[in-house]
Amino acid sequence: MAQSEGQVPQSGETRSSARKPTxxxxxxxxxxxxxxxxxxxxxxxxxxxxxxxxxxxGHRVTCxxxxxxxxxxxxxxxxxxxxxxSSKKLFSASPxxxxxxASISGDLASLVRAEIVVESTVEDLAVKxxxxxxxxxxxxxKALIGSNTSAIPVTDLQQGAKHPERILGLHWAEPANITxxxxxxxxxxxxxxxxxxxxxxxxxxxxxxxxxxxxxRGFITxxxxxxxxxxxxxxxxxxxxxxxDVDRSLRNDLGYWITFAGPFRFMDLTGxxxxxxxxxxxxxxxxxxxxxxxxxxEVIKSGARGVSNAKGxxxxxPAQAKRWEKLFIxxxxxxxxxxxxxxxxxxxxxxxxxxx
Ligand SMILES: NC(=O)c1ccc[n+]([C@@H]2O[C@H](COP(=O)([O-])OP(=O)(O)OC[C@H]3O[C@@H](n4cnc5c(N)ncnc54)[C@H](O)[C@@H]3O)[C@@H](O)[C@H]2O)c1
Numbered sequence: 001m002a003q004s005e006g007q008v009p010q011s012g013e014t015r016s017s018a019r020k021p022t023x024x025x026x027x028x029x030x031x032x033x034x035x036x037x038x039x040x041x042x043x044x045x046x047x048x049x050x051x052x053x054x055x056x057x058g059h060r061v062t063c064x065x066x067x068x069x070x071x072x073x074x075x076x077x078x079x080x081x082x083x084x085x086s087s088k089k090l091f092s093a094s095p096x097x098x099x100x101x102a103s104i105s106g107d108l109a110s111l112v113r114a115e116i117v118v119e120s121t122v123e124d125l126a127v128k129x130x131x132x133x134x135x136x137x138x139x140x141x142k143a144l145i146g147s148n149t150s151a152i153p154v155t156d157l158q159q160g161a162k163h164p165e166r167i168l169g170l171h172w173a174e175p176a177n178i179t180x181x182x183x184x185x186x187x188x189x190x191x192x193x194x195x196x197x198x199x200x201x202x203x204x205x206x207x208x209x210x211x212x213x214x215x216x217r218g219f220i221t222x223x224x225x226x227x228x229x230x231x232x233x234x235x236x237x238x239x240x241x242x243x244x245d246v247d248r249s250l251r252n253d254l255g256y257w258i259t260f261a262g263p264f265r266f267m268d269l270t271g272x273x274x275x276x277x278x279x280x281x282x283x284x285x286x287x288x289x290x291x292x293x294x295x296x297x298e299v300i301k302s303g304a305r306g307v308s309n310a311k312g313x314x315x316x317x318p319a320q321a322k323r324w325e326k327l328f329i330x331x332x333x334x335x336x337x338x339x340x341x342x343x344x345x346x347x348x349x350x351x352x353x354x355x356x
Contacts, residue, residue, distance in 0.1 A: 037062065039114035039139075041131050042121035043074040043104065046148060046174055050118050052081040053177035055098040056091040057205045062111050063104040066121075074104045085177055088333045108134045115140075116201055118170055120148040128157055136162050144198055146170030146184075151218045154187030164189035168198055169212070171219055178332040180339065182207035183219045208344070224263075231286060233293035243313045259339050 036059055040051045043065035054061045055078075063078075065071040082095035091098075103110065108131075111117055117135050121127050128147055135145055145167045147157050158164035169185030182202045186195050195211060202209035212219055218226060232246045241249075257266055267275050304311035310321035343349075 036060070036115055037113045039064065039111040039117035039135070041065075041108070041111075041117065041119045041135065043070055043077075044120065044122075046172060046176055047118070047120035048074065048077045049081055049174060049176035049178075050120055050148065050172055051078055051102065052085060053172075053205055054118075055082065055102055056085060056093075056177060060101045061103075062114060063102060064106065064108055064110060065104065066106060068106070071104065071106055075099070075102075078102060078104075081175070081177060084329060090177065109138050111135060112138050114143055116144040116146065116198075118146050118148055118172075120172075123150055123152065125152055125156055128152065129160070132157060132161060132167060142166070144168070144194060144201070146198060148172050151222050153215050153217050154185050154190065155215045156187075158187045158189045161189075165191040166194050168195060169215075169219065170198065170202075171221075173221075175329060175332050178329070178336055180206065180208045180336065181221070182209040183212060183221065184209050185212040185215060185219055187215050230289065230293070233295055234287035234289075237293060237295050259335055260342055262344075265344075 038054045038059040039062045040047045040054065041064045043051065043063050047063070047065070051061050051063050063074060065074055079095055079099055082098050085091065086093075086095045117139060119128060119131050119135065121131050128149060132145055132147065139145070141163050143166065147154065147167070147169055148171060149157065149169060150171070154167065154169040157169075158167045161167055164187065167187060168190045169183065169187070171183035171185065173179040173181040182205075184195060184198045184202060186192070192213075195213075199209050199211055210220060216223070228250075232250075235241045235246055236243055261269060299313060302311070303309070304313075306312045307316060307321040307324050310316040310318045316324070
């Protein structure tokens with residue numbers, strides 16, 4: 001079984017009673033025992049970068065994909081990610097040697113030896129449930145099954161499972177082999193022992209995980225991001241600002257501090273009472289619609305999928321779309337390096353040093 005020295009998160013020094021991982025614990029990265037096996041189901045955008053992360057962390061990785069075209073292209077796409085990560089020194093093994101530790105098939109039965117399986121198929125409850133049931137048929141009763149759902153409650157994924165206590169949410173961020181983000185979400189039936197095992201796995205993958213001890217739709221980041229997206233659409237649809245104006249403001253304000261601080265640290269840094277004063281008048285003015293924004297529906301109806309088909313909220317030539325994709329990967333590497341330079345307890349470490 002994959003073991004790690006990564007510790008289970010201890011209580012952070014916040015006013016909240018919720019336990020959170022500290023960077024002191026999460027930076028102590030442990031590698032899975034060489035040869036320990038992990039599985040990924042769904043070799044789309046995220047599943048491929050998740051498989052690259054697991055390979056880079058030392059697992060043997062079995063990947064399953066149901067679409068024949070995606071199955072054929074998966075080795076090429078996986079190798080490209082490993083080559084990019086290797087050129088940025090994310091791991092020392094050669095991409096080709098890591099590829100030898102990967103197997104890719106269309107059959108869930110190949111997951112039989114996996115100690116942890118990451119489901120990363122489409123965001124559809126019925127599909128995910130069916131995949132999880134299929135995985136349960138082949139893996140051992142102790143294997144962890146983590147779903148990379150963006151917002152489906154984990155409790156819904158556990159319904160009808162043989163061993164719901166080992167099913168949890170494992171929410172990654174793209175590009176999954178570069179970002180340090182991971183939310184581990186307990187469904188109603190997840191055992192805390194299994195949640196802690198998942199935290200240890202996440203630490204061994206170089207993540208800084210947050211543990212959600214209770215299930216909630218959207219988890220942490222998506223609840224907050226979708227509140228932001230709703231307001232962004234409101235401003236554009238009602239003529240207050242253009243798409244580019246909204247993007248520019250957020251990049252230069254929130255984008256400037258969020259990797260350093262997070263919202264609560266940021267309020268500490270900039271003075272808490274001012275936020276309370278603003279909330280008093282602003283909160284009732286914010287958009288609370290439960291409809292998918294009309295502009296979003298219109299853009300999707302036009303066939304836009306984003307840079308993947310060079311059609312989005314902005315216009316792209318195919319060359320520009322490719323360039324944006326590449327720049328996003330380059331930026332992800334740079335922001336990771338910057339985040340590592342300023343870990344979440346950076347200020348505490350300095351205080352401790354000067355006090356010594
Ligand atoms: N794209 C993101 O940035 C992002 C971020 C966080 C979480 N997620 C979540 O990750 C999951 C995957 O997202 P994505 O963007 O990679 O989607 P995607 O469409 O690129 O990939 C999904 C893959 O799953 C495959 N698939 C579907 N049914 C399958 C089955 N029964 N067995 C095996 N393979 C199957 C599809 O063929 C496809 O290759 C979704 O739940 C999504 O909400 C995505």
